[in-house]
Amino acid sequence: MKPSDSFTQRPLRNTLSVCLYIAFVVGVSAGLLFLNALLCLTIYAAVPKPRSEPLALQLGQVFFFVAPILLLLVQWNLLDRLQRLFDRHG
Numbered sequence: 038m039k040p041s042d043s044f045t046q047r048p049l050r051n052t053l054s055v056c057l058y059i060a061f062v063v064g065v066s067a068g069l070l071f072l073n074a075l076l077c078l079t080i081y082a083a084v085p086k087p088r089s090e091p092l093a094l095q096l097g098q099v100f101f102f103v104a105p106i107l108l109l110l111v112q113w114n115l116l117d118r119l120q121r122l123f124d125r126h127g
Contacts, residue, residue, distance in 0.1 A: 069112050073105035080104075
């Protein structure tokens with residue numbers, strides 16, 4: 038074992054790499070959620086609204102809460118599939 042690769046250095050290095058990975062995932066997720074929210078605003082503006090104002094408000098709240106999160110799940114699934122596709126052939 039090298040002196041620079043001591044037992045106390047490895048956990049610190051692993052902890053830093055995990056923290057950087059988590060920061061990357063959170064940053065990408067935040068960016069995707071922002072883009073998804075803009076996309077949902079555009080879609081909601083183009084869709085005809087029901088005549089009942091309370092119903093339109095409730096549907097809007099559900100749409101703006103659920104749609105960006107569902108899009109985020111689909112996007113992460115696609116990113117995971119692309120990564121596996123390129124790892125297999127790389």
